[in-house]
Amino acid sequence: MDWNFISEYVPMYIQAAWTTLSLAFWGILLSLFIGLFCSLTLYFKVPVLKRVTAAYVELSRNTPLLVQLFFLYFGLPKIGIVISSQSCAIIGLAFLGGSYMSEALRSGLESVEKGQVEAALSVGLNQGQIVRYVILPQAVSVSVPPLCANIIFLIKETSVFSVVALADLMYVAKDLIGLYYKTDEALLLLVLSYLAILLPISIAASVLERRVRYAGFGN
Amino acid sequence: MSKTDYLLEIKNLEKSFEGGTKVLKDFSFSVQTGEVVVILGPSGCGKSTLLRCINGLEPIQAGTILLDGQSITDGKTKWSQIRQKIGMVFQSYDLFPHMTVFENILLGPLKVQGRTREEAGIAGEKLLERVGLLEKKDAYPRQLSGGQKQRVAIVRALMMEPEIMLFDEVTAALDPEMVREVLDVILELARGGMTMLIVTHEMQFARAIADRILFLDEGQIVESAAPEDFFGHPETERAQRFLNIFQFEK
Numbered sequence: 001m002d003w004n005f006i007s008e009y010v011p012m013y014i015q016a017a018w019t020t021l022s023l024a025f026w027g028i029l030l031s032l033f034i035g036l037f038c039s040l041t042l043y044f045k046v047p048v049l050k051r052v053t054a055a056y057v058e059l060s061r062n063t064p065l066l067v068q069l070f071f072l073y074f075g076l077p078k079i080g081i082v083i084s085s086q087s088c089a090i091i092g093l094a095f096l097g098g099s100y101m102s103e104a105l106r107s108g109l110e111s112v113e114k115g116q117v118e119a120a121l122s123v124g125l126n127q128g129q130i131v132r133y134v135i136l137p138q139a140v141s142v143s144v145p146p147l148c149a150n151i152i153f154l155i156k157e158t159s160v161f162s163v164v165a166l167a168d169l170m171y172v173a174k175d176l177i178g179l180y181y182k183t184d185e186a187l188l189l190l191v192l193s194y195l196a197i198l199l200p201i202s203i204a205a206s207v208l209e210r211r212v213r214y215a216g217f218g219n
Numbered sequence: 220m221s222k223t224d225y226l227l228e229i230k231n232l233e234k235s236f237e238g239g240t241k242v243l244k245d246f247s248f249s250v251q252t253g254e255v256v257v258i259l260g261p262s263g264c265g266k267s268t269l270l271r272c273i274n275g276l277e278p279i280q281a282g283t284i285l286l287d288g289q290s291i292t293d294g295k296t297k298w299s300q301i302r303q304k305i306g307m308v309f310q311s312y313d314l315f316p317h318m319t320v321f322e323n324i325l326l327g328p329l330k331v332q333g334r335t336r337e338e339a340g341i342a343g344e345k346l347l348e349r350v351g352l353l354e355k356k357d358a359y360p361r362q363l364s365g366g367q368k369q370r371v372a373i374v375r376a377l378m379m380e381p382e383i384m385l386f387d388e389v390t391a392a393l394d395p396e397m398v399r400e401v402l403d404v405i406l407e408l409a410r411g412g413m414t415m416l417i418v419t420h421e422m423q424f425a426r427a428i429a430d431r432i433l434f435l436d437e438g439q440i441v442e443s444a445a446p447e448d449f450f451g452h453p454e455t456e457r458a459q460r461f462l463n464i465f466q467f468e469k
């Protein structure tokens with residue numbers, strides 16, 4: 001093991017980790033919004049929209065992120081749409097994540113009892129208020145475990161970002177291996193970097209899951 | 220009697236579910252201000268459906284419902300406004316589990332009526348006091364007994380200052396020892412002059428609280444009578460049969 005090499009390239013990995021994290025952050029945030037929108041259209045069975053959403057969910061869940069990125073990065077320019085690597089990564093992740101977030105939220109929405117809506121209607125709340133004050137708070141707390149699992153899943157999926165020429169962790173590791181043949185060192189740093197990102201998030205997720213479970217309001 | 224003496228008027232109401240048979244058939248009746256009407260009838264005869272139609276939770280196929288002489292079924296109905304005048308309490312309480320008792324009862328006044336937290340809070344504490352639950356103000360529904368939950372649900376409806384209250388078998392899910400505490404709250408409302416439509420299987424209670432009994436069968440009114448008359452000498456054979464279910468002899 002070449003420790004000098006390792007210490008020399010740690011800053012590069014840190015840099016790449018930031019790239020990975022910030023792209024993941026925006027992609028996941030966007031996927032949460034897409035998921036929320038989709039889950040609500042499915043839950044309220046909005047005419048037309050619910051079909052579009054259902055088709056999107058199938059498309060998104062049944063194509064690999066790698067293929068989605070290829071399409072965005074190499075396919076779209078052929079019809080004159082050129083998107084930066086960063087945007088491709090974020091859009092790709094959001095496209096993939098949206099359907100997973102939608103399913104996670106939908107399971108939460110469906111766990112809210114029908115009587116809740118009627119009770120809320122009976123005190124005069126309108127649809128929007130019912131979603132905001134009654135349905136969503138209950139649905140989200142039920143959805144916390146699958147939402148957390150999705151976040152971790154999506155961060156792991158970022159490892160294919162290098163195909164659109166982004167200097168993320170995978171890219172740096174492959175680069176170093178190609179240049180210097182320091183395979184062991186490069187891979188060790190790669191594993192440690194992903195652990196450094198994912199472990200704290202995993203721990204935070206399980207703490208959060210335990211908290212919502214204890215707060216579990218059921219009967 | 221002039222038209223406006225009736226708080227609630229139902230005229231020729233028809234209600235059926237998709238593909239199903241008619242649940243309410245040419246249904247008409249009126250409730251005066253301050254009147255307590257108890258609705259009795261065998262399971263499936265349409266009692267819950269009737270209350271749900273009045274509150275707009277079920278669409279109707281024909282007929283009119285007037286509240287304060289104003290139609291609430293002419294398609295222009297602003298249900299959010301109408302429902303503030305109609306308090307409804309369900310068998311299953313349906314308190315909001317993620318909110319404390321106090322938040323449960325303040326949600327409507329704050330978000331729908333735009334009242335201030337101070338004013339509505341004072342009103343809420345008064346009502347909780349009246350039903351003996353002031354000390355449970357900051358509890359969550361899961362920390363309450365069934366009877367306590369149902370009393371909170373009644374307060375939640377009363378907070379909107381409704382003109383009429385609808386009760387749908389509000390004690391049916393309760394353990395026997397908790398039934399009384401809920402019925403007492405409703406009795407007190409009756410003494411206070413609240414107009415009420417009550418669906419119940421508690422015959423003693425029905426007899427004590429009702430100004431009028433409405434006996435339904437298969438979506439129609441079979442008898443409409445004062446409680447003494449209905450329980451003393453029911454006119455129809457169907458009502459007699461229904462009342463016999465509640466008689467025990469050794």
Ligand SMILES: Nc1ncnc2c1ncn2[C@@H]1O[C@H](COP(=O)(O)OP(=O)(O)OP(=O)(O)O)[C@@H](O)[C@H]1O
Nearest residue numbers: 236237239242260261262263264265266267268269
């Ligand atoms: N959502 C629905 N879809 C189809 N049919 C329904 C629906 N709700 C009620 N019904 C039918 O309408 C009829 C009247 O039901 P309703 O619940 O009003 O009866 P009920 O008098 O309240 O009975 P119970 O004493 O059992 O509560 C029943 O035959 C029932 O099966």
Ligand SMILES: [Mg+2]
Nearest residue numbers: 266267268388
């Ligand atoms: Mg019923």
